[in-house]
Amino acid sequence: MASERLIERKRVFHQYKEDVKERGKPFYPFAMLHDTIMSLVVVSVITGLAIVWKYTTPGDHHTIDPGWLGRLYDAPADPGTINFVPRPDWYFYFLFYLLRIFKWPETVVIGTVGLPTVLLIILLAIPFIDVRPERRLLRRPVAIVASILVVISMGVLTYKGATAKEALGSEIVGHVPSWAAKEGFTGNKQAIAGAKIFAVAGCLNCHTYLGDGGTNLGAPDLSAEGAKNKGIAFQIAHLKCPACVNSGSPMPSFAGLGDARLKQIAAFLEASKGPKK
Amino acid sequence: MATQKLTPKEQVQEAILYPIDWLEERSGLVGGIKYFLFRRVPGDINWFQTLGSATLTAFIVQALTGSILAMYYKPDPQNAYSSIQHITNDVFAGWLVRGMHRWGASVFIILMFMHMGRVFLFGAYKYPRELNWIIGVLLLTMGLAEGFTGYLLPWDQTAYWATVVGINLNGTAPFLGPFISQFLQGGTYIDDGTIARFYAIHMLMIPGAIIALIVLHLYLVIRLGVTSPPWSKEAAGTGSMLKPSRNGRRGLTRPGPRRKG
Incomplete structure (x- = not known):
């Protein structure tokens, strides 16, 4: 019965609160130490990327030639010259490549709007689709398979988008x-x-x-x-x-x-x- | 009034505590911070659970570097590109600030996805944390929208043409599409109206929404608590936490001095 399930999950959460109160550790300094270390790693990685971006740029480090991480900037925008490659930032490559799968003009709207909207709605709805209290991964086969499929398809689409043939x-x-x-x-x-x-x-x-x-x-x-x-x-x-x-x-x-x-x-x-x- | 004689040490303590007490009496802020710092988290939380705060750090880097860039950047088609060149080549450490903003964006997006993956695999979106998952998904879309609007601002060829096509793609949406395109462009074409609009959206509207959502997100994290890893033998909420642990170390944090059972 649904109401039994509701009572049970309330009980489990109450138990969680009790357990944490009884046996938990204070956030400071235990968890905070690890959060701080992780944050320092993040800032270092970002700074490192900025430095590599600048100092691998050939010449005096402010030319338009690409270094290891690409150009500091491209040629200035010119609405009159149409010899361009419309390329988004890398984290949009998966969306970008979806557009090649759907053909203009009949189905392209599925790739541009339809599929992303559906995916977003599914993502928002996950907690309401999966209402079981089970959290152990091995007992959530659907969740495992779904996440593996998502990672593989996002990875493949991103890779395909990154290596897509460009016309010279x-x-x-x-x-x-x-x-x-x-x-x-x-x-x-x-x-x-x-x-x-x-x-x-x-x-x-x-x-x-x-x-x-x-x-x-x-x-x-x-x-x-x-x-x-x-x-x-x-x-x-x-x-x-x-x-x-x-x-x-x-x-x-x-x-x-x-x-x-x-x-x-x-x-x-x-x-x-x-x-x- | 019989004043108690204070030793010098007590006087110093008094002087330090006075402003803190003053603030606490009027705002309750000190108690709030104490609650935040000394609230209990499960003893078995691990490194994967630092991804959320790492994402927050990346956002703070974006906010700080973005504010500095805004001091030099000029959001109009005549000056945008040259102001980016000026930032990169002339301004002291401008290349570093711009580079950190440019690459911080990628790191921010990667961390959001990793944090989301962690929450999914831990089943941490389940009752009673459904609302926080929804806020997180909204934050992810806001982050991607920041990526899209920020990409135009250097006003170089890649930026310009990627945005032309991006806006046109938005325009293919049924019913709302043409209105979205018009709104983003600030007219029928991509011009100075567009760049000003993207700039306002990129540095005022979306960041404002992101900050508000982060506050809500953190409020719910503090209110509902952090989940134990699902594989943990001593996960909070399963009852087995009451059994004493045989090995001294459980997950990230060592057992505290206050152990019962």
């Missing part, structure tokens, strides 16, 4: 002639120029094209974008303001590239009818 514009621009040959737009000057901008402007950090690119954030493959025949005007409007044309799109605006270049990219996208067999 300077390398990919060399693939443009082969793209043109495969897609059959070798004669189309506008499309070739557009393909070069497409390769270096950061599009491939999120999108893929004939096997190049990072599939970041579950963005769609564009190898056969032209087959949809949406038209140059649509492509330009979309590049300028993706969310205006495609409601809820997380793609940033590329209006900073200027009309002439946007027209070339649009020509390239429309010329991409999919690889010829």
